[in-house]
Amino acid sequence: MNKKGHVLNAILLSLGLGYLLEPAGDLETFRTIVMIGVPVTLGALFPDVDTAFGKHRKTLHSLPVLAGFIAFPYVFGNLEYVWIGVLTHYVLDVAGSKRGIALFYPLWKKEFGLPVGVAVSSKHATAVTVVITVLELVLVAMVLYEVPQWGLELGRQAVGI
Numbered sequence: 001m002n003k004k005g006h007v008l009n010a011i012l013l014s015l016g017l018g019y020l021l022e023p024a025g026d027l028e029t030f031r032t033i034v035m036i037g038v039p040v041t042l043g044a045l046f047p048d049v050d051t052a053f054g055k056h057r058k059t060l061h062s063l064p065v066l067a068g069f070i071a072f073p074y075v076f077g078n079l080e081y082v083w084i085g086v087l088t089h090y091v092l093d094v095a096g097s098k099r100g101i102a103l104f105y106p107l108w109k110k111e112f113g114l115p116v117g118v119a120v121s122s123k124h125a126t127a128v129t130v131v132i133t134v135l136e137l138v139l140v141a142m143v144l145y146e147v148p149q150w151g152l153e154l155g156r157q158a159v160g161i
């Protein structure tokens with residue numbers, strides 16, 4: 001995806017996360033959206049820095065880079081939530097665009113993608129971005145509202161254990 005797609009994805013995702021975490025729609029919701037939205041948007045812009053430094057869709061589009069951003073707040077106490085932006089950037093590149101990303105770079109240069117994406121220049125790119133963002137939010141909502149546990153519980157009751 002291009003910058004516009006990554007920013008749109010990050011902003012919509014942050015709006016959704018704000019409402020999922022603070023559903024009241026009050027000042028606290030707004031505060032949460034800003035608190036999450038700024039680092040997530042910065043994180044979502046970061047991987048494409050490898051268009052100038054390194055190999056695009058490889059150097060800063062790998063799981064080791066994501067792991068670094070996940071670990072950073074624990075080690076240094078800042079850059080919280082940036083990893084969400086980096087992760088959603090990867091999701092959008094893998095699922096939303098034709099070319100994949102080298103998740104295991106530099107160990108393995110193969111680029112992984114899903115066959116559902118469109119060309120970055122496609123007129124459907126924005127619609128695809130919105131659909132992927134909604135799917136991400138559904139997934140987050142399922143985890144927050146413990147839908148998998150309900151499913152497990154229902155399954156357990158259905159088989160009588």
Ligand SMILES: [Zn+2]
Nearest residue numbers: 001047048093
């Ligand atoms: Zn990218």
